[in-house]
Amino acid sequence: MRGARTLPQRPLAPTAPSRRQLQRPGGAGGSGSRPHRAHPLTDQRENALLIDYEERIKGCFDRIVPLLQQLASLQREPDFSARAQELARAQLGFSLPQFVLDQTWVEGLDMKRLYAWCVFRAYEAMSRDFFGHDPLRGARSHERTAAMGNTLLEQGFHLLDISPCADGRLAHTVSSVLRLPYGLVRRRSHAGAMFDVSRSVKRWVGTEHRRFRESVPNAATEPTSYLKVVVYHFSSRDPSHQGCAAHGSDDAAAAAAGLQRLQDFRQAIENGFCCGASVDLLLIGMDTDTDAIRVHVPAADHVIDLLHWVDGLALYEDSSSLSPQQGRELIAQRVAEACPGQCDEGMQRFIALLLEHNISQIDLVRSHFGGAYSDAGHAERFIGVGIGFKEVHLRNLTYFAHLETVEEAASDLDVGIKIFRGLNVSRGLPIPVVIRFDYSGSIPGARERAIADCERVREAMHVRYGDLCDRGLLHTLLSIRDRDRGEPAETIAMSIPLAPEAAH
Ligand SMILES: [Zn+2]
Known part of the structure; x- marks a missing residue:
């Protein structure tokens, strides 16, 4: 038996609140909460799209347990099998394995099997939805992706290679926290953001070879760089417990290890290839409670300061009453001030863009999750x-x-x-x-x-x-x-x- 082809576009009245609804302390519509005033630099259309996507996909996973609980109370009814299928299709968007339902009268419902089945069907539906409909507008074919690709080239980068930590709380780093089209980014998640240097060198070789042979995304003669980014993480609410497990919840250690890995990568390229081959490096920290980033602005001579950064949350606050133009000027000023030497102009503009994008995400967390996620862990x-x-x-x-x-x-x-x-x-x-x-x-x-x-x-x-x-x-x-x-x-x-x- 095959499930339905797509997820329902809108959740159909669930019988119980979803896990996320239960966990949301001060979300939109919460009783007594003050209405949220959007930041002037927030892309509200993008925020609405991201929230809709999250609720649609996670909602399907989170409606599984309430549905099974509902089935548990119905399983002695004479038309149980038909009703169960009807409820599953309406609430989850796919059918349940018929033979499991048919055997209910002998041994009762096998909830463990049904639960796993539903999670797997929800995963399959998510994959079909993503590749079939490009819900995040990040595919290579999307005009938004092409426009951002041109912006990156103008800023001096022909490839973005981002390694966040493999922690599930960073899975939305590219599309939500940094607001970059996923089709432009090479993403490799590793525990503690400790990416494999040798494999990264191989991927760099592939990228440069393609520029040389096919001029994609630009010719090898163009003076642009391969940009390698590490995103480490920390928790502002519970720094000693909810930080990065791979670094013992020590954000200074996570940042230092990320920087060392980046420097090893550049060293490997410079040692292994001639003609001044090199890469640009960027170190970013992310607060998994608020999704605010901090950016360690690199100097043009590659110096990165572990102790100084541009704080996305402070920027959000300080620019919240400014006009969009004044806000952008403040961002550019903070980036220039945080640079530990002479700063590359393209890098400066790229970081300013990331910080502006991050303001939308901070705003999203404020408007829908009360400023910080309740599922801190x-x-x-x-x-x-x-x-x-x-x-x-x-x-x-x-x-x-x-x-x-x-x-x-x-x-x-x-x-x-x-x-x-x-x-x-x-x-x-x-x-x-x-x-x-x-x-x-x-x-x-x-x-x-x-x-x-x-x-x-x-x-x-x-x-x-x-x-x-x-x-x-x-x-x-x-x-x-x-x-x-x-x-x-x-x-x-x-x-x-x-x-x-x-x-x-
Ligand atoms: Zn981690």
Whole structure:
């Protein structure tokens, strides 16, 4: 049985408030809250689009438990199966596995299986929606992306390569916090933002080779740079507990480690290639409570000061009563003041643009989440393992464990499983794990290798977390995607059988 092709455009009256609604302390419409006055530099249209997208996608995940609770009370009714399907289609946008419903009269509803099934169907629907409709207007084909690409070239950058921490609270860094079209950005998330220098050098070589051979995005003779950005994070509300786990919630250590990794990358390029080859570097910190950024403005000679930055939140406050033009002038002034030497003009303009974009995001968090998210810690909906997940751009939706083999990222995975023991297993719900490998369809045999990678990781997870699998508390979906085509992810297998005869 296949689910519906798309998510419902609007949530249909859920029977219980969603997890996010429950967690929202001072959100819009909260009783007694003062009406929010938008900042003059806020892009209100973009904010409305982002909020609508978040509510639509996360809403689907968050309506699963209330729906299952509703089914639990209906399961003895004579027309249960038909009513259950009707409710699932109306509230989630897809059907439930019929044979699980048909077996209800024997053993009662298998809620663990149904829960995992629904999470996987919601993930598939999100992927179809993202690649089918470009809801964030960030695809390469979108005119907004092309315009921003030209702006970047004018500022002196032909490629943006951003490494945020893999923490689910940074999954929206590109599209929301920095407001950059995702199609322009090479995003590689790693625990603690500790990206792999050797793999980054390979990607740099590919980029420069393409400029040389095809003049894409511009000719190699043009004096533009490859810009590598690290985004570390911290928590303003609970700095010693809700910061970056990979750096012991020590934001100074997270920033220092990010800077060291950036410098190693530039050193690798300069040592390995001739003719003055180099890259530009940028270090950004992000407050996971307010989404405000702080930018360590680099000098033209690459000096980056760990102790000084432009504070996005202070800029928001200080420019809130200025005209848009005065606000932009203040941003430019702060960027120039924070530079520890002579500043590159293009870099200065790029940072000013990021800070202006970030004001919209700070405003969004203020208007819809009371200024700071109430889910300060982990509240992810599923674990994503492997390579890919280009469509995940929502905060706290996915805990990422980027890996090619379970062994290489066993500790990342163990952390994810521990988080979900608290989030799900403690409530009797299974841990949904999406194993995903993207591949290049133009490379012979790549699809088969991606499937084999999925299967290998699944087997390794079964060995490592056998107790959870045996108790039905860990379910897996195997998923691949051809990154050369704009197609959604394709499901290869699921630990929940599609029919009773397929059960094993
Ligand atoms: Zn982190």
